[in-house]
Amino acid sequence: xxxxxxxxxxxxxxxxxxxxxxxxxxxxxxxxxxxxxxxxxxxxxxxxxxxxxxxxxxxxxxxxxxxxxxxxxxxxxxxxxxxxxxxxxxxxxxxxx
Amino acid sequence: xxxxxxxxxxxxxxxxxxxxxxxxxxxxxxxxxxxxxxxxxxxxxxxxxxxxxxxxxxxxxxxxxxxxxxxxxxxxxxxxxxxxxxxxxxxxxxxxxxxxxxxxxxxxxxxxxxxxxxxxxxxxxxxxxxxxxxxxxxxxxxxxxxxxxxxxxxx
Numbered sequence: 697x698x699x700x701x702x703x704x705x706x707x708x709x710x711x712x713x714x715x716x717x718x719x720x721x722x723x724x725x726x727x728x729x730x731x732x733x734x735x736x737x738x739x740x741x742x743x744x745x746x747x748x749x750x751x752x753x754x755x756x757x758x759x760x761x762x763x764x765x766x767x768x769x770x771x772x773x774x775x776x777x778x779x780x781x782x783x784x785x786x787x788x789x790x791x792x793x
Numbered sequence: 794x795x796x797x798x799x800x801x802x803x804x805x806x807x808x809x810x811x812x813x814x815x816x817x818x819x820x821x822x823x824x825x826x827x828x829x830x831x832x833x834x835x836x837x838x839x840x841x842x843x844x845x846x847x848x849x850x851x852x853x854x855x856x857x858x859x860x861x862x863x864x865x866x867x868x869x870x871x872x873x874x875x876x877x878x879x880x881x882x883x884x885x886x887x888x889x890x891x892x893x894x895x896x897x898x899x900x901x902x903x904x905x906x907x908x909x910x911x912x913x914x915x916x917x918x919x920x921x922x923x924x925x926x927x928x929x930x931x932x933x934x935x936x937x938x939x940x941x942x943x944x945x946x947x948x
Contacts, residue, residue: 743915771914775802778909781829782806785907788828789810789818 703728704736708745708759716751716758800915805908807901815905816868819896822846831858840865861891871896890916 707722719737723730737757740746744763748755808815818824822834826846834846840862848856860873872895892913899906 767914771802774911774914775804778802778804778911782804782907782909784828784830785815785818786806786808788824789808789814791809 703732704740707733707736707740708764711746711757711759712764716749716756718751718754718756722757801910801912802914803908803910805906807904807906809904811903812868812898812900812905815898815907819871819898820865820867826858838862838865838871860894863893864895869898892917 703726706726710722710725711717719730719734722737723733726733728736737746737748741748745760745767746757747760748757750756818828820838822837822844823832825838826832826834826849830849831846832849834844836842836844838844842865843859843861846858848854848858860875862871862873864870864872872893874891874893876889876891890913892911895908895910895912897908897910899908
């Protein structure tokens with residue numbers, strides 16, 4: 697459940713609006729600890745949604761925009777498929793007007 | 794609309810039909826298959842049953858349609874595990890984590906509110922989504938064609 701968490705969603709939102717950020721900066725403005733932020737970032741990394749890179753002496757986190765776009769496109773397509781299935785269910789159970 | 798980025802899809806529809814009739818369309822393997830697009834299930838649906846049928850859509854008839862039923866609460870809830878978008882017979886998805894689909898029924902006036910939730914997409918390995926989408930590109934088309942046929946056939 698890489699994205700099913702408020703903290704992870706807000707981390708993604710910040711990274712998408714600001715670009716790469718260090719864990720120190722990411723921890724500022726959250727109510728959770730640096731360790732918790734780190735844990736959430738690693739979950740997101742495991743899902744291929746963010747990656748860590750070096751910027752000078754610092755390690756920074758950034759989005760994997762391609763992967764996020766893929767995830768969105770996939771879920772949109774699956775949602776459409778469900779809408780279509782539910783319309784067929786409607787035809788199956790409803791009496792004609 | 795679905796939220797753009799999430800582990801979960803949720804869809805809600807209100808049908809002009811009583812709960813008993815909607816449940817019948819969901820829970821009877823033959824009825825379910827006729828609107829969903831599958832036939833020849835080897836088992837009737839029940840809790841704990843793994844039901845295997847065949848996909849009915851043109852061009853995909855060689856494929857098995859498999860659902861692993863979790864909950865079966867008459868007129869209230871039906872849920873199953875499955876592997877979404879598995880239309881590529883050369884790609885082995887059996888070891889991937891499944892997603893969970895849950896249908897919930899509730900009265901809505903004289904009709905029935907149906908909620909469908911599918912969860913578990915984030916557990917799919919990175920790259921799988923894109924592969925699933927590409928593998929299914931024809932799949933989205935056959936679904937649309939199927940509705941048209943169903944509607945035409947019903948009129």
